[in-house]
Amino acid sequence: MKTKHIIAKTYLWILIAVLYTPIVMIIVFSFTKSKVLGNWTGFSIDLYKNLFSGNSGIGLNSAIINTIIIALIAAFFATLLGTLAAIGIYNMRQRERNILLFTNNIPMINPDIITGVSLFFLFVALGVTQGMATIIIAHIVFCTPYVVLSVMPRLTKMNPNIYEAALDLGATPFQALRKVLIPELLPGMISGFILSITLSIDDFGVTYFTKGSGGIETLSTFIYADARRGGLTPELRPLFSLIFLVILIMLVIINIRASKKTNK
Amino acid sequence: MAKLTNIFNNRRSWAAPYALFLVLFVVLPLIMIVFYAFHDASGTFTVHNFTKFFTTNTDLNRFIYSIGIAIITTLICILLGYPAAYIMASAEFNTPKVMAILFILPMWVNFLLRTIATAELFSMLGMPLREGALLFGMVYDFLPFMIYPIYNTIQKLDNSYLEAARDLGATPLQVFTKVTLPLSMPGIYSGIVMVFMPTVSTFAISEILTENNIHLFGTTIQESINSGTMLNYGAALSLIMLVIIGITSLIGNNDNSESREGGLL
Numbered sequence: 041m042k043t044k045h046i047i048a049k050t051y052l053w054i055l056i057a058v059l060y061t062p063i064v065m066i067i068v069f070s071f072t073k074s075k076v077l078g079n080w081t082g083f084s085i086d087l088y089k090n091l092f093s094g095n096s097g098i099g100l101n102s103a104i105i106n107t108i109i110i111a112l113i114a115a116f117f118a119t120l121l122g123t124l125a126a127i128g129i130y131n132m133r134q135r136e137r138n139i140l141l142f143t144n145n146i147p148m149i150n151p152d153i154i155t156g157v158s159l160f161f162l163f164v165a166l167g168v169t170q171g172m173a174t175i176i177i178a179h180i181v182f183c184t185p186y187v188v189l190s191v192m193p194r195l196t197k198m199n200p201n202i203y204e205a206a207l208d209l210g211a212t213p214f215q216a217l218r219k220v221l222i223p224e225l226l227p228g229m230i231s232g233f234i235l236s237i238t239l240s241i242d243d244f245g246v247t248y249f250t251k252g253s254g255g256i257e258t259l260s261t262f263i264y265a266d267a268r269r270g271g272l273t274p275e276l277r278p279l280f281s282l283i284f285l286v287i288l289i290m291l292v293i294i295n296i297r298a299s300k301k302t303n304k
Numbered sequence: 305m306a307k308l309t310n311i312f313n314n315r316r317s318w319a320a321p322y323a324l325f326l327v328l329f330v331v332l333p334l335i336m337i338v339f340y341a342f343h344d345a346s347g348t349f350t351v352h353n354f355t356k357f358f359t360t361n362t363d364l365n366r367f368i369y370s371i372g373i374a375i376i377t378t379l380i381c382i383l384l385g386y387p388a389a390y391i392m393a394s395a396e397f398n399t400p401k402v403m404a405i406l407f408i409l410p411m412w413v414n415f416l417l418r419t420i421a422t423a424e425l426f427s428m429l430g431m432p433l434r435e436g437a438l439l440f441g442m443v444y445d446f447l448p449f450m451i452y453p454i455y456n457t458i459q460k461l462d463n464s465y466l467e468a469a470r471d472l473g474a475t476p477l478q479v480f481t482k483v484t485l486p487l488s489m490p491g492i493y494s495g496i497v498m499v500f501m502p503t504v505s506t507f508a509i510s511e512i513l514t515e516n517n518i519h520l521f522g523t524t525i526q527e528s529i530n531s532g533t534m535l536n537y538g539a540a541l542s543l544i545m546l547v548i549i550g551i552t553s554l555i556g557n558n559d560n561s562e563s564r565e566g567g568l569l
Contacts, residue, residue: 055388056406061415062421121322128319143326149553150457153522157542158333161340182328215560231313244416263416267512272420280413288411291405
C-alpha cells in the first residue's frame with residue numbers, strides 16, 4: 041500500500057518537474073544579459089532595468105500596451121454582452137434557449153485558427169481595414185461565451201421571486217436590476233471578466249488573422265514574429281517571469297483564503 | 305419611456321444584442337468561409353479549390369500527417385493525464401488540492417514563449433528538433449487540458465458507487481474498470497476535444513519546435529491566407545478543417561460545458 045502511494049506521488053512530481061522546466065529556464069535566464077535564451081553570460085538584472093525603463097524597444101512596449109488595452113476593452117464588452125445575454129437566455133423558452141446556447145458554444149469549440157480565419161473572411165468581404173478594432177471584436181467573440189457560462193449558474197441558483205418582489209415594492213426595473221440582479225450575479229460576472237482577460241492576453245491564433253497589415257502587434261504575435269526572425273527580444277524573459285510570479289502569488293492568496301473559509 | 309420599460313420587463317429580449325452579435329460575428333463568418341471556398345478569386349462558383357486539395361500530394365499528406373500527430377498527441381495525453389488526474393482526484397491518495405493548481409499554472413506563461421523555451425531546452429541537450437520535439441511540445445502544451453476535465457469528473461464521482469462495488473466483492477481492479485473508468489468517460493471525451501482540436505489546427509508550435517522542418521495542416525492554411533493570392537484555397541482548407549472539428553465535437557458531445565465551467569480559477 042505504501043509503495044503504491046510513493047509511486048503515485050513520484051509520478052505527479054515528475055510530471056510537474058517536466059512541465060515547469062521550460063518556465064524555470066525562462067526565469068533563470070531572465071537574470072543574464074545574453075541575447076539568446078540558453079546562453080549564460082553571468083548574473084545581471086539589466087533586462088529587468090530595461091523592461092521598466094522602457095529601453096526594451098518600441099516594439100515590445102507597444103505590444104504590451106496593445107495587449108492590455110485589447111484585453112480590458114474586450115473583457116468589458118464581453119462581460120456586459122454576456123451578462124445581459126445570460127439573463128435573456130434564462131428567461132427564454134426551451135427552443136430559443138437551445139438555439140442560442142448552441143451558437144454560444146461555437147466559438148468555444150472552434151479552434152483559434154477557424155475563429156480567426158472566418159472573421160478574416162468576414163472583414164475582407166465587408167471591406168473593413170483590419171487593425172485594433174477588428175482584434176477587439178474578435179476577442180469579444182471568443183470571450184463572451186465564457187461570461188455567459190459563468191453567469192448562468194448564478195441565475196439558476198438565484199431565487200427568481202426576489203427580482204419580482206423588488207418590482208412589486210415599487211422599484212423601477214432599472215433599480216431592480218442595479219440593486220437586486222447585479223449584486224446576485226456579480227461573482228459570476230467577475231470570474232467571467234477575469235477569464236476573458238486571461239483568454240485575451242493568451243490569444244495568438246485569432247489575433248494573428250484579424251490584426252491586418254497595419255503593424256499592430258500584441259505580445260503573442262510579437263513573440264511569434266520575433267521567433268520567425270530567429271531572435272527573441274531578451275526582455276520577454278523578465279516580463280513573463282514577473283507575470284508568472286504575480287499569478288503564482290495571486291493563486292496562493294486565493295487558495296489560502298478558500299481553505300480558511302472551508303475550515304470555518 | 306413606455307417602450308423602455310417594456311424592454312426591461314421583457315427580460316427575454318436582453319439577449320437580443322448578443323443574438324445579433326452572434327449572427328454577425330460567428331454565424332456569418334462561417335458562411336463566409338463556405339462562400340469563399342466555393343468561389344475563385346474572380347468570384348465565380350467553382351469546386352476547383354477542393355479538387356486542387358485532393359490532387360496536391362504535399363497538401364494532402366500534410367493533412368493526413370497533422371491528423372496523425374494530433375491523434376498520437378491526444379493518446380499520449382490520455383495515457384499521461386488520466387493517472388495524474390486519478391491520483392489527484394481520488395480520496396485514496398489524499399493529495400493536496402494545490403497539486404491540481406500546479407498543473408494549470410504554466411498556462412499563464414504565454415504558450416509561444418514556453419514553446420520557444422522548450423525548443424532551446426532540446427538544443428541545449430543536443431536533441432534534434434524533429435518529430436520527437438514536436439510531440440513533446442504538443443503534449444507539454446496541452447496536457448493540462450486533458451488532466452483538468454478528467455480530474456473534475458473523477459472528483460465529482462459519488463463515492464458510494466465505489467463502496468457498493470467493493471461491498472459486493474469487486475477487486476480493486478474491477479472497481480476501476482467497471483465503475484471509475486466508465487463514469488469518468490465524459491471527462492475523457494471533453495479532454496479529447498480540448499486536446500485534439502488545438503493540436504490538429506496549430507501552426508506556430510510546429511514552426512518553432514522543428515525550425516520549420518515539419519509543416520502541419522495549420523501552416524498550409526496560414527500560408528494560403530497570408531499569400532494573398534490563394535485566399536479561396538485557404539477558405540477551402542479551413543472548411544475541411546471545420547468538418548474535422550464537427551466530427552470531433554460530435555464524438556465528444558457529452559455535455560462538456562459542465563466540466564469546463566469555471567475551470568480556470
